Every structure is written in structure tokens, then in C-alpha cells.
Amino acid sequence: MRAPVPVDEPARLAALHDARILDTAPEEDFDDIALLASEICGTPVGLVTLVDADRQWFKAKVGLDIDETHRDVAMCAHAITGHDTLEVPDTAADARFADNPFGARFYAGAPVVLDGTYSVGTVCVADNEPRELTDAQRRGLRCLARHAAVQLELRRYARHAGEIADRLRRLDRMKDSFLATVSHELRTPLSTIRGYLEMLLEGGFDGETSLRFLSVMQRNSDRLLRLIDELLLVARLTEEGVELDVTELDLADLAHQVTAGCRPLAEHRQVKLRDRSRGPVPARGDAKRLTQALNHLVVNAIKFTGPGGEITVDSTADGEPALTITDTGVGIPEEDLPHVFDRFYRCASADVMAVPGPGLGLAIVKSIIEAHHGTVGLESEPGVGTTVRLILPNR
Structure with a gap:
């Protein structure tokens, strides 16, 4: 059954397109979200989906070979009509999904909400057998959806900062450009680290999943250190010039x-x-x-x-x-x-x-x-x- 169109559809689509995420290359941060969703919920399929005007596109995927589907057959199109997690224990018993073409018998999707208002997609999981999530799994899915929203918002902020930087460059005001760009680059790994810390503190994960969380946090910590090293070097080059050992x-x-x-x-x-x-x-x-x-x-x-x-x-x-x-x-x-x-x-x-x-x-x-x-x-x-x-x- 085709999902109802959200009441804020024009503004929702504008927020999605403003993020400029559709049809972009794979990214580790989103791939990690899909993988962790699958592992936390114990399902063969984990996805980060974005629902466009007439299609559902997968930014990251585990256990699925296709890149997109028509919106008419997308379960996530139902999930984005609100902000609550949509869980369907058995699609065969639900008139909305009984004839879904993918054979999924279980679905759960947590909306990815931009600006605290617009549900542009989901972090979702699916299985070919009926089942229900535990409370810990539901919390984990919601936390991953919030993390995906942060990634999208940072992307949008970064592009806006870049546009501002272009104008400021013509006016030779590099200070503001510096602040906008560096703020984005620092916040991205910090937000990632914070998101996984929140999940670890909630508990309920096995040792292997916890180690994966820590691996993601370590990678983002290394990214922060590299950025700081580059900033310090640029400051030194600007103020003192380059000292050479020839x-x-x-x-x-x-x-x-x-x-x-x-x-x-x-x-x-x-x-x-x-x-x-x-x-x-x-x-x-x-x-x-x-x-x-x-x-x-x-x-x-x-x-x-x-x-x-x-x-x-x-x-x-x-x-x-x-x-x-x-x-x-x-x-x-x-x-x-x-x-x-x-x-x-x-x-x-x-x-x-x-x-x-x-x-x-x-x-x-x-x-x-x-x-x-x-x-x-x-x-x-x-x-x-x-x-x-x-x-x-x-x-």
C-alpha cells in the first residue's frame, strides 16, 4: 500500500536536497551506521535510506544488492510520516506491507530527522522472518538514526560555510572562512565519537560490537589529530615562514x-x-x-x-x-x-x-x-x- 505523503512534503524534500547527499559515493561513517544497525538488531539487512520525491535511495547498505527502489513500494516511505520508530513484526499480517515485493517479513525503521522537523529517511533493518526488537535494540536504532542526522546536517553546514567562504575570499576575509571550515572539520569526528560513546554508555552490546564502536572512535580521534597538526603547521607557515634543514x-x-x-x-x-x-x-x-x-x-x-x-x-x-x-x-x-x-x-x-x-x-x-x-x-x-x-x- 502506498504510504501517505507527509504534510510537510515540500519543505521535507527541500531539506533533503539541501543536504546534497543523494547519489554521492559511499562513506565510511554511513557504512558503519548500516553495519551496526544490522549487528545490533541481529538482522541480515541494515540500511541508511533517503526518501526522495519518487524513489528511496540507499546511502549505505548491508545485505542488499540494489541501490534504490520506487517510493511506492518503500516501507521507509511509511516511516517518514512521523518521528517515531516504525516496527512491523510480521509484514504478512499488516495490510500495508503484505504484498511487498522484497519478501521481507520483519521491518523496523527509525526516522532520520533534520532540523528536528523533517524526516528525510531512515536507519532501518529487515529480516525474512517475523520477529520483534528488544528495548535495547530499539534504543540503538534510534541512536544510529540521530547519528545519521548529525552527519547530514554537518554536510549541509559545511557546504553553506564553503559558499560563505567564497564570498569572503573575494573580500579577503579569510578569518571567517577559517572559523566556518575548521568548525565543521572538528565537529564531524567529535560528533561521531560522542554518538558512539552514548551507545556504549547505554550498554547492552556484546564485546565484538563494543570493539567496533571503539575502532570507529579511534579512527575519528586520529582524524582530529591530523587536522590539528595541519592547522598548527599552517599557522607556523603564515607567521614564521618555513624553517628548512637543507x-x-x-x-x-x-x-x-x-x-x-x-x-x-x-x-x-x-x-x-x-x-x-x-x-x-x-x-x-x-x-x-x-x-x-x-x-x-x-x-x-x-x-x-x-x-x-x-x-x-x-x-x-x-x-x-x-x-x-x-x-x-x-x-x-x-x-x-x-x-x-x-x-x-x-x-x-x-x-x-x-x-x-x-x-x-x-x-x-x-x-x-x-x-x-x-x-x-x-x-x-x-x-x-x-x-x-x-x-x-x-x-
Whole structure:
């Protein structure tokens, strides 16, 4: 039976579309929510769903192979008519769901509510056998739905902050841009940690599930530390400049070390990382800082290259010592190219690829290379890829 349309449907859809989450790439935070929903409730299916005007789209899924369904057959379309958890112990005994095409006999969905008002989707679970949730499982499902709402709201706030930052950049008011961006980047992992702490304090979870909670919290703690390190470095670069410990070095050897260190990440994302550097490439510079710059570029290339893509790192001693990183990633739109080295600038492709970060990496790279009296250039074409070339002066 088709679900009734919520009374606030136009505003509900506006809130959903404003989050710009539909049809985005998978993200670990949402994947974790779907997995934990399945594990907490003991069901084969766990989902994070979003209900659009005429479809139900799955942002994260466990135990299901499809990406979306028509809204007319979506059980979650019934759940979003209010803010309470909808639990159907046996769909065969419920006229609304007796003829559901998916064969689910049990369903429970907790609405994902934005602005405390609009139910835009659910965190839900399903089983092919009739059953009922325990009180602890219901609490866990509601807590996960609140966590999903926080993730969506932070995404929306971040984009609005970015739009404000664009206007402020033209007025050279980077202070406000800094506050908006960093606030988002700090709140995201902190909110995640807080959400899982709340669930742990509620209790009722087995040891394996608790360890998974702690793993998510540890990953977000590491993310906070990396962000703070980058902020401190940018502050130091701005106020004091870059202090270099200049020695004789081999750029090809630095390339070997960085590609070796980044290869596990590339393999995890199913990206080929090729090291074509042939040494020696003699140069003078700060090995630690140059390694930091090269690592930023390679990791950035991995993040913006989809599965099956390729990244090549090369070095040359012809003329001036140089390093080149070429990827087959999403590329950068022409209008973004003049700003990619600006502090706190995030191009649109960062949201498309669901890449977190405050937009400091390329600014740090530029500061390090310029401190060496070198140059950094970038060429990119959307859908083709990006090439970054670092050139150091002759010794």
C-alpha cells in the first residue's frame, strides 16, 4: 500500500536536497551506521535510506544488492510520516506491507530527522522472518538514526560555510572562512565519537560490537589529530615562514619512499600506484618537508581517483630537479583552478567524491616548495585527470 505523503512534503524534500547527499559515493561513517544497525538488531539487512520525491535511495547498505527502489513500494516511505520508530513484526499480517515485493517479513525503521522537523529517511533493518526488537535494540536504532542526522546536517553546514567562504575570499576575509571550515572539520569526528560513546554508555552490546564502536572512535580521534597538526603547521607557515634543514638529497629516493608508504591506501581504494622514478635526481632541500609535500600530493591523488584508476609518480634530473604526479581521477573544473592552492579552499569534486578535509593540503605543498625557491604547477581536466609538477632550483 502506498504510504501517505507527509504534510510537510515540500519543505521535507527541500531539506533533503539541501543536504546534497543523494547519489554521492559511499562513506565510511554511513557504512558503519548500516553495519551496526544490522549487528545490533541481529538482522541480515541494515540500511541508511533517503526518501526522495519518487524513489528511496540507499546511502549505505548491508545485505542488499540494489541501490534504490520506487517510493511506492518503500516501507521507509511509511516511516517518514512521523518521528517515531516504525516496527512491523510480521509484514504478512499488516495490510500495508503484505504484498511487498522484497519478501521481507520483519521491518523496523527509525526516522532520520533534520532540523528536528523533517524526516528525510531512515536507519532501518529487515529480516525474512517475523520477529520483534528488544528495548535495547530499539534504543540503538534510534541512536544510529540521530547519528545519521548529525552527519547530514554537518554536510549541509559545511557546504553553506564553503559558499560563505567564497564570498569572503573575494573580500579577503579569510578569518571567517577559517572559523566556518575548521568548525565543521572538528565537529564531524567529535560528533561521531560522542554518538558512539552514548551507545556504549547505554550498554547492552556484546564485546565484538563494543570493539567496533571503539575502532570507529579511534579512527575519528586520529582524524582530529591530523587536522590539528595541519592547522598548527599552517599557522607556523603564515607567521614564521618555513624553517628548512637543507641537505644533499635524491628526489627519486624520496619518491620511492612516499609511494611505498602510500601503496596500502591505493590498494585499499583499488587504485594503481606506479613509481617510475629513476635515480639519482640530485637536489638540495629539506628531506622531511619535501616528503611531507609529496605525501600530500600522492594521498590527494588517491582520494580523487576512483577504483580502477592509475597514479604515476616520476622524477627527472633533466635541467632542474623535478617531481611529477599524474592521476586519472575526477579532475578539477576550470573555474576552480585559480583557487586550488588557497588555504581552506574545497572544490566541488571534494563533495562528489566524499573527501573530508579543510582544504589545507595544496596550500601546505605550495608553501614548502616556495620556501625552497621552487615552483609548483597544476594542470587538470574534468573526467581526464590531474598533473602536479614540483620543480626545485639547480644546486
